[in-house]
Amino acid sequence: MPFAQDRWTGLSPTAATDVPLSPVSFLRRAARIWPGQVAVIDGERRFTWAEYADRCRRLAGALAALSVEPGDVVAVLAPNVPVILEAHFGVPLAGAVLNPLNTRLDGPGLAFILAHSEAKVLLVHESLAPLAAEALASLDRPPTVLLAGEGPPPAALPGAASYEAALAAAAPAPWRLPGSEWDPIAVNYTSGTTGNPKGVVLHHRGAYLAALANMTVLGLAHESRYLWTLPAFHCNGWSGIWASAAAGTTQVCLLRVDPVAILNRIEKEAITHVCAAPVVLTMMLNVHGGVPERGPDSRRVVIGTGGAAPTSAVLGAAAARGFEVIHMYGMTESYGPTTVCAPQAFWAGLPAAELAAVRARQGVPLVVVEDVTVLDPGSGLPVPANGRTLGEIAFRGNTVMLGYLKNPEATAEALADGWLRTGDLGVLHPDGYVEVKDRAKDIIISGGENISSLEIEEVLSRHAAVLEAAVVAEPHPFWGESPAAFVTLRPEAPAPTERELIAWARDHLAHFKAPRRIVFRELPKTATGKIQKAVLREEARRLAAEQPAA
CATH class of the missing domain: 3.40.50.12780 (ANL, N-terminal domain)
Incomplete structure (x- = not known):
């Protein structure tokens, strides 16, 4: 509802006041204020804020040379090393949308995400080249790959180009803000409550504000030194890359x-x-x-x-x-x-x-x-x-x-x-x-990662000896929670052992998703035939107390 008083008439945002909020602004400011201060430490390598900003702008230029246009998706598969820190600014500087990939997923899981997001370019760190090759092998239209590392592209990724060479050949892209602060800046995939992950679309405005909030709550400043222990792919490292630029904080990489x-x-x-x-x-x-x-x-x-x-x-x-x-x-x-x-x-x-x-x-x-x-x-x-x-x-x-x-x-x-x-x-x-x-009933939180019980149940049910399966969270002294499976076997099939069925699951899932305990039993059900997972969760708690899973 407009103000009733006439004295406010004619006052509205102008180009001087209406600037889209984007974390890209943090990097430009940091490079201006602390150009000679170390921004990134990666082993013996050191990048100042001026050098870091230049690398991010060159990444944006390299993406433009690969015909990346505003709205295109650029994925990155990397541990906590410079390429993922640079992608958090270089990709939005190109007007594109960043897709940080979970390095704990298996090839099929990554392939689904790359296909669903329609990623145009994939940035890969050399340590994950075999995993990337597994994911790309099943794609009809694989993205262009830039491989970050010191040596030549491995045989597993014969078509990959050098990330460092691409940066060296590119001209730094101009500083640019999004057309709207509500434009997407990232799409992060989470398993949610279904087997296939969902792509969470985040916007520049939220990234800007989340970064400031985390800078504030953690007390980051330009004298601070932040060690990258949290996976940078997870919720964009809790917006920590953007927050570090806002504060001028030095970021220290950690390969594993x-x-x-x-x-x-x-x-x-x-x-x-x-x-x-x-x-x-x-x-x-x-x-x-x-x-x-x-x-x-x-x-x-x-x-x-x-x-x-x-x-x-x-x-x-x-x-x-x-x-x-x-x-x-x-x-x-x-x-x-x-x-x-x-x-x-x-x-x-x-x-x-x-x-x-x-x-x-x-x-x-x-x-x-x-x-x-x-x-x-x-x-x-x-x-x-x-x-x-x-x-x-x-x-x-x-x-x-x-x-x-x-x-x-x-x-x-x-x-x-x-x-x-x-x-x-x-x-x-x-x-x-x-x-x-x-927690939400069917989601298992293991080591900070969401695991869908439905996905595990579907894999177990594909085993020839399994009639039906139900998976719940079991308390685990190390991971917080781990998957526990309750399985009813087909009477006519040779019965697998617990170890054999766990191995089956590990062959068809990312290893962290595989159950650590399998109990063979008839599944409790309601009068309408629905599996009573509350009963199974209580049994899993009792079993964990008596004999913790490995």
């Missing part, structure tokens, strides 16, 4: 996750910030020997973690080593972290049990998030803030996805009534903090 390497790199490079899934944090806290000793008075290192809330034992062990843990919660559809368990001053005086309880909450919205609440499944209205009434946790604001690529039905369902539904059950406490009480 190894707790000894992480702890040694923290000391060698004077790291101030790390983000990691709970399983990686646990690994870091359980290293004994081969790393520098740390105590409570050691140089402070901030560790952002998501997923399951850290236990009081983990928080205590972290503090004893000079680590400050910040617990966040979110999903790919909301650019990663959306809430933070913001500490209150009076918590310091709480008894240990009460302190552990409040620190386990998922918390309150980040500063750029409009609202987080818990909705009644029936009415769609917020539940009472009593800490007891269960409902579905929901988000709303500018850091919510545009929707799912080529999937209007799933988009409408996820964004119904002006909220992004998380699929997580939780409660709303009187102080406004939300707390997850149960």
Whole structure:
């Protein structure tokens, strides 16, 4: 509704005030303010902000030379090395849409994503060339491949061109912002609740704001040094690449996750910030020997973690080593972290049990998030803030996805009534903090990655001896959760052993998706024939307590 007073008439946005929000602006600013400061460390290689910006602009120029046009998709398959850091700016500078690929997927899984997103170019790091070759082999129209690495393209990727040569030959692209801040900047695939992954389409506006929120909550500054432990493909590294440019933070690459390497790199490079899934944090806290000793008075290192809330034992062990843990919660559809368990001053005086309880909450919205609440499944209205009434946790604001690529039905369902539904059950406490009480029933969260139970069930059911299968989450002391399968065998077929059926699953799935336990039994069902997964989940919890899975 317009203002009633005439004195405001004629005032509206102009070219001086209406500039699209995009994280591309962060890189241009960082290169202007800190041109000689080190922006990226990759082993012995060092790139200043001026050099990093030049490489990103040259990547945009190289993509243009490959006929990449605005709206085209450019995928990247790489660990936490410079090519993926550069792609987060070079691809949007070309007007294209970035598709960071999960390096834990198998060839068929990657092939589905490349085909569904219609990726025009694929950037691959040499360490993942065999995996890329497996994915590309089944595509009728494979993308053009640029291979990042020091040596010549391996035999597995004979048609690949050199990433470094492409950058050297390209002229730096001009700085450009999107035509609209609502233009797509990335499409990230998440397994969601179905076997085939869904493409989460993110926009420039949300990326800009999410980066600022994470810069703020983690306390990043131009003196900070951020170690890339969290996979940069996962929710765009929680917008950490963009946030580091906004703050002028030095980014330190890490080829593979190894707790000894992480702890040694923290000391060698004077790291101030790390983000990691709970399983990686646990690994870091359980290293004994081969790393520098740390105590409570050691140089402070901030560790952002998501997923399951850290236990009081983990928080205590972290503090004893000079680590400050910040617990966040979110999903790919909301650019990663959306809430933070913001500490209150009076918590310091709480008894240990009460302190552990409040620190386990998922918390309150980040500063750029409009609202987080818990909705009644029936009415769609917020539940009472009593800490007891269960409902579905929901988000709303500018850091919510545009929707799912080529999937209007799933988009409408996820964004119904002006909220992004998380699929997580939780409660709303009187102080406004939300707390997850149960994961979405059929999704397994293992090591921070979503695993679809339906996908595993479909693979198990293809075995000649399997009549039917049901998969649920089993508590796991290391991964948080792992898949447990309950299987009914065909009486006429030779019966496989548990080990043989697990091997079958590993042959047809990415290994992290394969069940770690298989129980042979009749499946419990309702009167209408529906499998009672609640019964199986309870049995899986009991089995885990009696004999944890490998």
